[in-house]
Amino acid sequence: MSNRLASFVLAGLAALAALPAGAQSLLDPTRPPNTQPGEPEVAQSGTQLQSILIASNRRLAIINGTTVALGDMVGEAKVVRITETEVTLQKGDETEVLKLYPGVDKHPIKRRAKGAAGANPVSQRSQGGTK
Secondary structure, X not given: OHHHHHHHHHHHHHHHHHOOOOOOOOOOOOOOOOXXXXXXXXXXXXXXXXXXXXXXXEEEEEEOOEEEEOOOEEOOEEEEXXXXXXXXXXXXXXXXXXXXXXXXXXXXXOOOXXXXXXXXXXXXXXXXXXX
């Protein structure tokens, strides 16, 4: 009986092994868009800023897969400025600003003056004791 059961289990495992794998392959989240393994390369329109690297003694950017520094050329444009979120390219009289996060706009937080109405409720509670 145990030989028959073992044969049945082995036949079942062999049938499962013959099925195509249904799991997705793992994708690298740090890989630039449209370059996943097995996917065709899709030409990107224009110049794409992919990363900015800032250290105390240098500023670098990765544009279209190439590392550039201040003064380097990207095509016919010169890198004239690198900040934490953007790179400025100059080509003749034309200026192009490449943003690291093009859909995100950064706005300063508006803070109230210290004596304004609606003062911090935590400081009022601490002065009045416990209730």
